[in-house]
Amino acid sequence: MKRILVTGGAGFIGSHLCEKLIREGNKVTCLDNFLTGRKENIHHLIENKHFEMVEHDVMHPYFFIDPVDEIYHLACPASPIHYQRDPIKTMKISVLGSYNVLGIAKKHGAKILLASTSEIYGDPLVHPQPEQYWGNVNTIGPRSCYDEGKRCAETLFMDYHRQENVRIKIVRIFNTYGPGMLPDDGRVISNFILQALQHQDITIYGDGSQTRSFQYIDDLIEGLLKMMHTDERFTGPVNIGNPREFTIKELAERIVVLSGSSSKLVYKPLPVDDPKQRQPDITLAHEMLDWKPKISLDEGLTRMIGFFRGKLQHNPIEAKVDISC
Secondary structure (H helix, E strand, O other), rough: EEEEEEEOOOOOOHHHHHHHHHHHOOOOEEOOOOOOOOOHHHHOOOOOOOEEEEEEOOOOOOOOOOOEEEEEEEEOOOOOHHHHOHHHHHHHHHHHHHHHHHHHHOOOOOOOEEEEHHHHEOOOOOEOOHHHHHOOOOOOOOOOHHHHHHHHHHHHHHHHHHHOOOEEEEEEEOOEOOOOOOOOOOOHHHHHHHHOOOOEEEEEEOOOEEEEOOEEHHHHHHHHHHHHHOOOOOOOEEOOOOOOEHHHHHHHHHHHHOOOOOOOEEEOOOOOOOOOOOEOOOOOOOHHHOOOOOOHHHHHHHHHHHHHHHHOOOOOOOOOOOOOO
């Protein structure tokens, strides 16, 4: 039985990962300060003897007594509404958090995976985006606290690998959705579904021609596990995302149809530094991980609509400003 640490384990992605790791027979410690994570995401795991919840902020050192075999470092606000709320803290979480967690990996000889992001590519000038592309990022823009924070985290991981022989893995996660997303996180899929289910106007920023590629949470979790189990000489980074590309307008229209909504599309100005295109080149993931996404957008959206429909039966939820994530 492996002892696995998941930072940000009460978040959207982290809670799905903790559940999967428990099912596979591991002992899991979830580290979270509940900045954006939610106790309800892991409530069903609390009584499991192989699950431990530790409330802690990764910006501060944490001293593990028991051995740790693997670490999945997911701790960081990931939606624009959340990471722009306190951009200085976001940068500190990315940098200091990575520094502290890498220290745990070094002490215990643990293998550690960084959940990086497609945002490191910025508003890309290369399409689709391969891992070799260095990106087109505005270092002083409103999104840069997250974009540059994750780029710095990747640098720290590689330096710990080269200088301290820490066994690392780096994954660049593209747009991911699924049950457990916060309804008010301002991401495009949750916004559109909430507006559609309440028959409100669906707000599109820009003309809707900007593109995104959406992967379902189950596909991402499989990719993270496969990456962790690759040969230790392979560090990444590797893109994990669905290469099927859709315009934001197409996404809104699909959600209206699948939800049976009477909502109309309305258009507002595009936010600053919003990427025009985002599509992963997953050639490396296919070759090195034998991974590719399996769940279609329509299937995933149908599951998400059911999830949010259940939420709305208890309380109406206001969609937040969408910044196309």
